[in-house]
Amino acid sequence: MIDNIIHVYCMPGMAASPTIFEYIQLPEERFELHLLEWSIPTKDISFSEYAKNMCKLVQHKNVVLLGVSLGGLLVQEMTKYIEVRKVIIVSSVKTRYELPKRMMFARYTSVHKLLPTGLVNNVELLVKYAFGESVTKRLSLYEKYLSVRDKSYIDWSINELVNWKQEVPCKKLVHIHGEKDTVFPIANINNCIPVVNGTHTMIIHRSKWFNENLPTIILE
Numbered sequence: 001m002i003d004n005i006i007h008v009y010c011m012p013g014m015a016a017s018p019t020i021f022e023y024i025q026l027p028e029e030r031f032e033l034h035l036l037e038w039s040i041p042t043k044d045i046s047f048s049e050y051a052k053n054m055c056k057l058v059q060h061k062n063v064v065l066l067g068v069s070l071g072g073l074l075v076q077e078m079t080k081y082i083e084v085r086k087v088i089i090v091s092s093v094k095t096r097y098e099l100p101k102r103m104m105f106a107r108y109t110s111v112h113k114l115l116p117t118g119l120v121n122n123v124e125l126l127v128k129y130a131f132g133e134s135v136t137k138r139l140s141l142y143e144k145y146l147s148v149r150d151k152s153y154i155d156w157s158i159n160e161l162v163n164w165k166q167e168v169p170c171k172k173l174v175h176i177h178g179e180k181d182t183v184f185p186i187a188n189i190n191n192c193i194p195v196v197n198g199t200h201t202m203i204i205h206r207s208k209w210f211n212e213n214l215p216t217i218i219l220e
Helices: 047-055 072-079 101-109 123-132 139-142 151-162 207-219
Strands: 007-011 031-035 063-068 084-090 172-178 193-195
Touching: 007 072, 007 207, 047 072, 063 072, 072 084, 072 151, 084 207, 172 207, 193 207
Parallel strands: 007 031, 007 063, 063 084, 084 172, 172 193
Antiparallel strands: none
């Protein structure tokens, strides 16, 4: 029956489009995917207020929120405003203490404000920001997954990431993390489901793992 459908809302990572979820396929008789996407933040809006606005796009009750990278932080903020069945974060962090040292350093020095984010039309640079990888062979592949190239959005995203204040993981949270994630090294991560050889972009490249495991993770 339709009442038994579990609605899963998916939030991509920084600058990424919902197409990063194109290979995620869950049994249709039990799950329905809904893709969220970034909009350009209004001037001076807080991360929490942005999350509150994003909640307006959630049209069902007791949903599962799935967020990748910065999207993982956002879905955790969204739980402050709506009741959820479960929160699943992928290639992300649960608290500010899991951020790598270079981001902690940026918080206290504001060095992140010196990053050349004006070069957002430089796809290679944007890929490095969004996916944590220097790529040449796969540049065209990654380019199709990047949809937000607004300087104010990139500046805002980096600033909100390095200044995220969450100290305690939110409730009902499951953390899935790649063992070879270079953006958020797994050495800093506590209590996660590790994915062997998983990188920061594993939601794209390891979709088979997610398709096989997500149904069980959601229903547990």
